[in-house]
Amino acid sequence: MINNVVLVGRMTRDAELKYTPSNQAVATFTLAVNRNFKNQNGEREADFINCVMWRQQAENLANWAKKGALIGITGSIQTRSYDNQQGQRVYVTEVIANNFQLLESRNQGGQGGSSQNENKQEQTSFFQGQTTTPMELSDDDLPF
DSSP: OOOOEEEEEEESSOOEEEEOTTOOEEEEEEEEEEEEEEOTTSOEEEEEEEEEEEHHHHHHHHHHOOTTOEEEEEEEEEEEEEEOTTSOEEEEEEEEEEEEEEOSOTTTTTOOOOOHHHHHHHTOEEETTEEEOOOOOOGGGSOO
């Protein structure tokens, strides 16, 4: 069976970071993902997709990606159900995100200005909990 999801969208709000009783971090967030076509009025619509991320990646997401940030995620779709207080069965479908990637710096996402030093930090990317910063190269360092 295959259950893979890759999404690129903007965060509709800051991730909500909580901890389970066993101290596992869990972040919930919603991604606004544009559709590939325009409606009858010529406007592009979006889907608002509920996502969940666990452990270190959840903490990284909550610390680095804020409302309006353009991010890419990989993960899988999961469905679950529960009985609400009125005794009705509620079904939930969400993306369980394993990894995320910041796809623009904070000032590109309308998050305000920052100093040159902060810009270097903002370019930090995340992949399976590892952080990397871009190398500074001059034209003389390139082989072409």
